[in-house]
Amino acid sequence: MIYVGFKFSDRILFNSEIEFEHASTGKKGEVSMEFGYLDAQITSGVAVRAGMVLVPVGIINEFHEPSTFYGSLRPETEAAIIPTTWRTNGFGVVGSAKSGFGYRFYLVEGLNASGFSASGIRSGRQSGSRSLAEDMALTGRVDYTGLAGVNLGASFYTGNSGQGMKNAAGNEIGGRVTLWSVHGILVRRGLELRGLLAQSTIGDVDSLNRILKFTGSSSIGKKQNGFYLTVAYDVLPFFAKGKTSALLPFVQYEKLDSQSGVPAGYTAHAANERTNLTYGLTFKPHPNVAFKFDYVNRRNAATTATNQFNLAVNYLF
Numbered sequence: 001m002i003y004v005g006f007k008f009s010d011r012i013l014f015n016s017e018i019e020f021e022h023a024s025t026g027k028k029g030e031v032s033m034e035f036g037y038l039d040a041q042i043t044s045g046v047a048v049r050a051g052m053v054l055v056p057v058g059i060i061n062e063f064h065e066p067s068t069f070y071g072s073l074r075p076e077t078e079a080a081i082i083p084t085t086w087r088t089n090g091f092g093v094v095g096s097a098k099s100g101f102g103y104r105f106y107l108v109e110g111l112n113a114s115g116f117s118a119s120g121i122r123s124g125r126q127s128g129s130r131s132l133a134e135d136m137a138l139t140g141r142v143d144y145t146g147l148a149g150v151n152l153g154a155s156f157y158t159g160n161s162g163q164g165m166k167n168a169a170g171n172e173i174g175g176r177v178t179l180w181s182v183h184g185i186l187v188r189r190g191l192e193l194r195g196l197l198a199q200s201t202i203g204d205v206d207s208l209n210r211i212l213k214f215t216g217s218s219s220i221g222k223k224q225n226g227f228y229l230t231v232a233y234d235v236l237p238f239f240a241k242g243k244t245s246a247l248l249p250f251v252q253y254e255k256l257d258s259q260s261g262v263p264a265g266y267t268a269h270a271a272n273e274r275t276n277l278t279y280g281l282t283f284k285p286h287p288n289v290a291f292k293f294d295y296v297n298r299r300n301a302a303t304t305a306t307n308q309f310n311l312a313v314n315y316l317f
Helices: 077-081 205-212
Strands: 002-007 012-021 030-043 046-054 087-096 101-109 136-144 150-159 177-188 191-202 223-233 246-261 273-286 289-300 308-315
Touching: 030 087, 046 101, 077 191, 077 223, 077 246
Parallel strands: none
Antiparallel strands: 002 012, 012 030, 030 046, 046 087, 087 101, 101 136, 136 150, 150 177, 177 191, 191 223, 223 246, 246 273, 273 289, 289 308
16 A cells, blocks of 8 residues: 655645555456545645545554554454445535544545345445445444543444336336444553444345346345454563563454345345354564464354454554
8 A cells, every 4th residue: 555645735735545456457356546535625624625535434444454454354343234345425514622522524425236235235345446336325433532542432324225216117216225333442551442233225125136136135234234243462562571562362242234124025144144263363573563373263043154263564654
């Protein structure tokens, strides 16, 4: 990832991030703009933002670089329920107050329901490029960081996703998606606690299933939910005091279900009701560099889940 920014004046600022994935731009890789927007400062605590923005839902979507979270992989809740990384064209207002409250609210292009499936809304992201914008959406968040080491927040996204699709009677399908999440982060004396709860609903699933030819257990979920809790502790000060490095054993527990509700006449696939227990070790010789080793114990209601060992080297600059 490469960051590019430019300050046009004291009030106008450009920020962007360009991402290279899978070390190639051929069939198995891509180069894309992760975000690219202009901020125009109105007052000391309020700015107008326009361009390609990251949807401000959850913990990880806006800060998704691997050195910012525990585990080699993102929590599945912030991949399946909240489809991180999620970028979109939009505009809105951002700001903060001296009391510790901050906010971001945007009007953005809606999701495209033609990409929805039993596994969730992830493939409905349009990512800015040639986006259909017949349906728009509102998204935003509020965070409180007024106490040292504390981040408490709530976020939402709501908007139709039909993007012009019509049912057999010729009526447009709304497919409203409403997603909300709450989160908390506590960092204190080497201890970090993270928790997130997310839930979403999708309207007109009967119509979407028919037009997309989903039957039986392949139905789009009318309701999706998930949560995770992460505990990490820096043990390096026990062995080397005064170092800026960190050695962090961690444990993460997670449950999610992308078909926690389906329409009458359909069934939920048991494999979509998942529980993950991840435990591992992260070593940070620098806050922006991480070496990770972890093990994911996966379970699902269909007893088809596969456990996984992970090794990762992460860096951010």
